[in-house]
Amino acid sequence: MALNQTNKLVWIVETINRAGKITFEDLNRKWMDNVDLSGGEEMLKRTFHKWRDNIFDTFGLLIECEKGGLYRYYISNTSDLHNDSIENWLLSTYSVTNSLIGSKSIKNRIILEDIPSGMKYLDSIIDAMKKDCLIHITYYNYWRGDSRQHYVMPLCVKLFRQRWYMVGKAWSTGFITIFCLDRIKSFRLSSHTFEYPVDFSPEKYFNGCFGIITDENYPIQRVLLKVDARQAHYLRDLPLLPSGAQKELEHTNSYSIFELQVRPSIDFQQELLCQGDSLEVLEPQWLRDEIARIGKGIWEKNK
Numbered sequence: 001m002a003l004n005q006t007n008k009l010v011w012i013v014e015t016i017n018r019a020g021k022i023t024f025e026d027l028n029r030k031w032m033d034n035v036d037l038s039g040g041e042e043m044l045k046r047t048f049h050k051w052r053d054n055i056f057d058t059f060g061l062l063i064e065c066e067k068g069g070l071y072r073y074y075i076s077n078t079s080d081l082h083n084d085s086i087e088n089w090l091l092s093t094y095s096v097t098n099s100l101i102g103s104k105s106i107k108n109r110i111i112l113e114d115i116p117s118g119m120k121y122l123d124s125i126i127d128a129m130k131k132d133c134l135i136h137i138t139y140y141n142y143w144r145g146d147s148r149q150h151y152v153m154p155l156c157v158k159l160f161r162q163r164w165y166m167v168g169k170a171w172s173t174g175f176i177t178i179f180c181l182d183r184i185k186s187f188r189l190s191s192h193t194f195e196y197p198v199d200f201s202p203e204k205y206f207n208g209c210f211g212i213i214t215d216e217n218y219p220i221q222r223v224l225l226k227v228d229a230r231q232a233h234y235l236r237d238l239p240l241l242p243s244g245a246q247k248e249l250e251h252t253n254s255y256s257i258f259e260l261q262v263r264p265s266i267d268f269q270q271e272l273l274c275q276g277d278s279l280e281v282l283e284p285q286w287l288r289d290e291i292a293r294i295g296k297g298i299w300e301k302n303k
């Protein structure tokens with residue numbers, strides 16, 4: 001589906017969702033007002049019904065019509081707008097795209113984050129995943145300071161902090177490694193295929209992980225955090241972990257206590273340190289001691 005076509009579907013979803021319920025006449029009027037997408041031409045009703053089907057196929061959202069009265073259209077499964085599915089991620093991404101397309105006149109007033117170069121190989125890796133083809137990559141390792149060849153089965157990809165990562169299983173050893181796409185120096189699709197391992201689940205593989213570190217030396221465990229009232233707002237609006245893995249147990253005027261089920265690995269510890277003195281680790285004791293030790297080291301180097 002063309003980019004412009006997808007943008008139109010997103011516009012319909014957003015417009016209906018904002019209105020709650022809307023007649024086709026009002027929807028068509030708003031459509032014609034958006035000249036960037038409509039070109040000033042009205043939306044035919046048969047086109048709208050075709051796009052309703054496309055919206056369900058693309059985003060899993062069901063647009064239904066009232067059986068009487070004003071015969072207004074509405075999204076019947078709005079709860080799906082708030083899940084963590086790839087469809088919802090696509091909807092959010094294209095929604096931002098629509099906003100930017102209509103904002104070229106003030107582009108100097110919109111500041112974006114730079115996207116790392118990993119996008120260069122994302123399409124190729126996804127294509128290899130679709131075909132279950134092995135891939136040859138040259139990968140640069142920060143810790144060793146060198147580049148090495150890898151022949152791997154691409155199992156899944158994950159986006160974290162503006163970077164794409166690939167989970168790959170080595171053909172020769174069966175060892176699973178996580179590769180950051182912007183450190184791949186060369187890529188070649190193999191002519192050989194593999195059977196996707198039935199015992200591998202991307203969701204289970206990253207279960208309990210804050211980011212992309214899956215170190216089993218850190219089992220999933222209960223972590224209690226005491227967060228001052230101001231910082232607690234941020235943890236509610238942008239949780240450290242997906243829904244269900246983070247709960248607010250106590251809420252007062254001066255602080256909140258959050259419970260997390262997480263692997264407290266290095267990346268999670270770094271995130272806690274980013275919170276500064278607005279956060280205190282209550283449990284487990286070993287994590288509290290580790291954060292204190294790192295904090296003391298920072299103080300020693302900067303005093």
